[in-house]
Amino acid sequence: MNYQEIKKQVEELVQTNCRLMGLEPWGMDFAPGTGKQKGVLRVFVDSPEGVNIDQCAELSRQLSVALDVEDLIPGSYNLEVSSPGLNRRFFYPEQMSGYTGRKVKITLKEPRDGRKNFTGSLLGTENKTISIQTSPDSSWSFQWDEIDRARLVE
Template sequence: MIRPEVENLGYVFWGLTSPSTGKKRVVRIYIDAPGGVNIDQCAEVSRQVGLMLEVEDVIPGAFNLEVSSPGLERPFFNPDQLTGYEGRKVDILLHEPMDDRRKYKGELTRVEGETVTVKIDDETVDFDWTAIKKITLVHEF
């Protein structure tokens, strides 16, 4: 429901998180556009999507809606979003340990289908997308 609303406003729906901590659920929507997005654009999406969510009553109970750019250290929600970021550093958190580790950091070298290949130190490691809990870009200043 949210994706078409965001796209109708002319933005890219980057992803959504909904961590349930505390008394109120937080619904966090990430949007993007060529050249990035500003606070006024986030507010526009927040108003439109917030109204739609209230009318449709799809989220039970009270919730806080946050609309944001994915930012410099953007989270990735599907492997297709990684295209164009080859050669950049990424942080990876796995659902289950692999070789007694859940956290990895390295250079994204390739994305092919559901396989994400990262160079860690001098070793190339393939990760299946379903094994990845969270992957974010590492911005280097």
Template sequence: MRIDEKAVEERVKELVKPIVERMGYRLFDVEFRPEKGWVLRIIVDKEGGITVGECEEISKRVSALLDVEDLIPFSYFLEVSSPGLTRELKKPEHFEFFTGRKVRIILREPVQGKRELVGVIKGVEEGIVKVEVEGQVVHIPFSVIARANLEM
């Protein structure tokens, strides 16, 4: 059976975001993909991090909602987790949320002659991520970012 993974992710985001936010958390991302069986991964966060117990409580509420909505017509594993300390930043809003934090960015094409930058996120504006590297603010188009992770 063929299913549109991106459509499932978007619909799950729409359904889950209000629940997660009412509980005092932030929906960081949703992933739906085949691994060893299908996995629906809901990644949540809050200032100061999230505990395993909090993930379990979110999982219970989300699972009940997804059972009622019946979006996925076959069995899958539901996983609720934290993005982790060196989390990957995939969207402009992830960079906005972590303004002031240290990040490592791998680029698809060089910016100011470099393909890898480590610096502090200064903000995001109109598709441009601003990162302070060695005392200088570098403007990086989001479209050239291949991968970005928070640094410790």
């Protein structure tokens, strides 16, 4: 099984367990282990009321059992479950739509005009295009597939 297949199956498992608990999956990261170092699977969840530590702990227990039974991830790894937090990372462009006017940091995969990092107010998202205003007379638009990371800045 390749990485994309594993990711898809883990995402489905996370979505199912989140729905059972009334939580919304926000996103996930997986950093595979290298050498003797364990990998890390980070799962971020949210809900309209927010997420507390007890909910994260319960979801972690449920996911841990489900992941062990399914044996989807090769090798050893640590599972971390948390809320996305105040400086939340955006995993999909659709997640940004509720944050228009808020300050965001965009890191590009490849430099544009000699820089990769752009911080400014989110002007909007449309058709996977993210637009931000970095100063009163400067705005930028980026296609989602150009972006390495996007997150809120508080």
